[in-house]
Amino acid sequence: MTMNTKTAEYGISDLSREFEVTTRSIRHYEDIGLLTPQRRGKTRIYTPADRTKLKLILRGKRLGFSLEESREIVEMYDPDQGNTTQLNSLLERIQIQREKLKQQLNDINTMRHDLKEAEAACRKALNKISS
Amino acid sequence: MTMNTKTAEYGISDLSREFEVTTRSIRHYEDIGLLTPQRRGKTRIYTPADRTKLKLILRGKRLGFSLEESREIVEMYDPDQGNTTQLNSLLERIQIQREKLKQQLNDINTMRHDLKEAEAACRKALNKISS
DNA sequence: GTTTACCTTTACGTTAACGTAAATATAGAG
DNA sequence: CTCTATATTTACGTTAACGTAAAGGTAAAC
Numbered sequence: 001m002t003m004n005t006k007t008a009e010y011g012i013s014d015l016s017r018e019f020e021v022t023t024r025s026i027r028h029y030e031d032i033g034l035l036t037p038q039r040r041g042k043t044r045i046y047t048p049a050d051r052t053k054l055k056l057i058l059r060g061k062r063l064g065f066s067l068e069e070s071r072e073i074v075e076m077y078d079p080d081q082g083n084t085t086q087l088n089s090l091l092e093r094i095q096i097q098r099e100k101l102k103q104q105l106n107d108i109n110t111m112r113h114d115l116k117e118a119e120a121a122c123r124k125a126l127n128k129i130s131s
Numbered sequence: 132m133t134m135n136t137k138t139a140e141y142g143i144s145d146l147s148r149e150f151e152v153t154t155r156s157i158r159h160y161e162d163i164g165l166l167t168p169q170r171r172g173k174t175r176i177y178t179p180a181d182r183t184k185l186k187l188i189l190r191g192k193r194l195g196f197s198l199e200e201s202r203e204i205v206e207m208y209d210p211d212q213g214n215t216t217q218l219n220s221l222l223e224r225i226q227i228q229r230e231k232l233k234q235q236l237n238d239i240n241t242m243r244h245d246l247k248e249a250e251a252a253c254r255k256a257l258n259k260i261s262s
Numbered sequence: 263g264t265t266t267a268c269c270t271t272t273a274c275g276t277t278a279a280c281g282t283a284a285a286t287a288t289a290g291a292g
Numbered sequence: 293c294t295c296t297a298t299a300t301t302t303a304c305g306t307t308a309a310c311g312t313a314a315a316g317g318t319a320a321a322c
Contacts, residue, residue: 013268023269028310042270042317059238064195066308073242076249087257094250101239101246107190108232108239111204115232118207119225126218144298154299159280173287173300197278 010046019058029057032067034074053077063104073097141177149182150189160188163198165205184208194235204228 016023029035030044035053037044046054053074060070072093080086147154160166161175166184168175177185184205191201203224210221 011269022310024312025310027270032309044269059242062195062238063235063242064193068308076246084257084260087253087260090253091250094246094253097246098243101243104194104235104239107193108235111190111194112229112232115207115225115228119222122210122218122221122225126215129215129218142299153280155282156280158300163279175299199278 008048010051012044012046015046015051015054019054021054021058026054029054029067034067034071049078139179141182143175143177146177146182146185150185152185152189157185160185160198165198165202180209 012023037046057070168177188201
């Protein structure tokens, strides 16, 4: 894809390379409406906003989110800054995500603690052998 | 399942209720060798160790681990306290899990930060409306 | 002008992680 | 003895998230 220093834009393989994800996946995210790049002819053109959305999707994946769950996150990124009702529902959804992350943090910390113990036991066993 | 205060044991539906998971799932974990309960006749009997393994599996799920990834964790729980080679490979695997959790922590913190900003923007927009 | 390197769409295939249904067994309650 | 609850195995079905061709268009490089 040809570079453009003014208004940054990316080709599909630019994003594919940068985030180490297949173009098939990127197109799939479009299929289900998570991304909506513009076209130059038939070719997809991604804006920085699109790129950010992709980043959010992939981060979600790493955290075990389904694409539908990631949709929640992505749609927070450019909400219809419309009416009070919508803004309030957005606040609610933000809260829900917060709770989820809190639970994940708990799980991670428990797991880290367990791994610490496992490592200690492991080192202890190694010491016994070498002595 | 009949209670036994001496050597704690659980029936499949005990675990199903406690962890809010279907018996089908629990049997599935056995199918792929993640759990290996004993039998009384044809009926499955789960020990506290089995219960712990199940807990590890489900925690893994919440963190987006595949069952194969959770297998790694579960197998750390009762390793063959065998030879030095095995113990060293165990230490390696523990390190790998540590790295994964570190990455997850990063993702979570970034996400929390983003949510904070989203909330701020949201409240700001609400203020503008009400003023 | 034809390779090379991309891009596109269409469409069937695959894997994980179960869901769901059917047929059967067993044990305790009334 | 029969009903109800809970257990079992077997096996086909389902969904998400892509993988993997196949068939073709475009554009710069040689």
